[in-house]
Amino acid sequence: MEEAQPRFGVWALVCGTWASLNDPRDPFDATWDRNRTQILEAEALGYQTTLVAQHTINPFGDQYEELETWTACAALAALTTNIEIIAAIKPYLYHPVVLAKMALGIEDISHGRFAINLVNAWYKPELERAGIVFAEHDERYAYGTEWLEIVKRLVSGETVSFQGRYFNVRDYGLKPASRHRSRPPIYVGGESDAARELVSKLADTWFINGQPPREVERLTRDVAARARPGEPVRFGLSAFVIARDTDEEAQEELAHAWRLAEKDKPQLEAVFRNADPKAVMFQTFAKYPHIGTNGGTAAGLVGSYDAVAARIQAFHRLGIGTFMLQFQPFEQEMRRFAHEVIPRVRRLVAHAA
Numbered sequence: 001m002e003e004a005q006p007r008f009g010v011w012a013l014v015c016g017t018w019a020s021l022n023d024p025r026d027p028f029d030a031t032w033d034r035n036r037t038q039i040l041e042a043e044a045l046g047y048q049t050t051l052v053a054q055h056t057i058n059p060f061g062d063q064y065e066e067l068e069t070w071t072a073c074a075a076l077a078a079l080t081t082n083i084e085i086i087a088a089i090k091p092y093l094y095h096p097v098v099l100a101k102m103a104l105g106i107e108d109i110s111h112g113r114f115a116i117n118l119v120n121a122w123y124k125p126e127l128e129r130a131g132i133v134f135a136e137h138d139e140r141y142a143y144g145t146e147w148l149e150i151v152k153r154l155v156s157g158e159t160v161s162f163q164g165r166y167f168n169v170r171d172y173g174l175k176p177a178s179r180h181r182s183r184p185p186i187y188v189g190g191e192s193d194a195a196r197e198l199v200s201k202l203a204d205t206w207f208i209n210g211q212p213p214r215e216v217e218r219l220t221r222d223v224a225a226r227a228r229p230g231e232p233v234r235f236g237l238s239a240f241v242i243a244r245d246t247d248e249e250a251q252e253e254l255a256h257a258w259r260l261a262e263k264d265k266p267q268l269e270a271v272f273r274n275a276d277p278k279a280v281m282f283q284t285f286a287k288y289p290h291i292g293t294n295g296g297t298a299a300g301l302v303g304s305y306d307a308v309a310a311r312i313q314a315f316h317r318l319g320i321g322t323f324m325l326q327f328q329p330f331e332q333e334m335r336r337f338a339h340e341v342i343p344r345v346r347r348l349v350a351h352a353a
């Protein structure tokens with residue numbers, strides 16, 4: 001379902017960067033202080049949402065820090081007033097009852113601005129080195145489906161009894177449920193058929209990795225056509241933006257980003273070595289080389305301010321309601337996007353209506 005105007009969000013810098021680890025303009029920094037300042041500024045600039053990814057250890061390598069997602073989200077919830085805060089969650093890391101309780105806690109602290117993004121794990125060392133089984137791809141989704149059903153019912157205020165393959169929950173109800181709405185929204189990030197099935201059954205919004213419009217159209221059609229209960233599914237797109245005065249300047253910056261990416265090769269090779277080969281997301285990445293994570297520049301948001309705004313309008317017409325964005329250097333470019341691109345998109349969409 002397409003919203004009247006697209007919503008814009010930023011990826012919180014919990015991994016320290018979403019692009020090069022070796023950009024002298026953007027030294028690695030995954031601290032709470034940086035993330036707090038980033039999200040407070042994003043809110044002041046008018047960004048409506050933020051995605052706080054979850055990794056207990058940094059996939060770029062053990063030498064890098066990683067900010068803890070759920071404690072950071074609780075603190076962000078207390079400090080902000082308008083921005084939606086979406087926390088990623090990997091089902092194998094928490095029992096669903098505990099996670100639902102935490103979600104309702106942050107829903108309360110944020111006065112109804114919290115959401116969860118279920119992601120089903122791809123970085124094997126994160127689970128394996130903790131002694132948690134890294135189950136086969138579709139098995140992870142079978143587990144995730146039971147897990148999410150329990151969480152969804154609990155955060156909706158239901159008293160839950162659930163007997164499944166993985167969980168046995170009896171007469172469990174959590175108080176308080178949301179004081180502000182029926183429940184926090186549920187996003188899912190994952191591209192496989194199993195992920196799409198999970199989205200149609202249980203999620204409100206599907207996050208798609210950045211990729212060209214024809215692919216995004218194919219994917220949104222596929223998921224929109226699947227049987228589901230309740231409201232039509234909504235769509236979000238992840239993308240890395242390079243917007244400049246002219247197309248030439250944007251292309252120069254892209255070329256510079258590729259030169260920087262050369263320096264990250266050893267870390268990136270380790271990331272790919274440690275990834276689940278069945279993760280469909282990595283198959284997509286191989287098709288579209290890109291800067292940034294989760295598809296990044298493959299969405300094509302690289303060009304003049306007008307070109308990027310027009311591309312966003314085209315995605316919006318395909319049903320993308322939320323754009324979750326990455327930049328480098330992050331804060332400087334997030335400001336530029338807010339000042340130069342968002343007003344252009346607002347005008348284009350309003351005139352087309």
Ligand SMILES: Cc1cc2nc3c(=O)[nH]c(=O)nc-3n(C[C@H](O)[C@H](O)[C@H](O)COP(=O)(O)O)c2cc1C
Nearest residue numbers: 053054088119120121189190191192207279280281
């Ligand atoms: C917008 C978005 C955000 C994601 N965030 C995370 C994250 O925080 N942590 C993580 O481990 N994986 C994250 N993922 C990756 C998913 O876990 C990944 O798609 C999945 O493990 C692979 O499943 P697939 O085969 O269904 O693509 C994200 C994916 C998307 C699209």
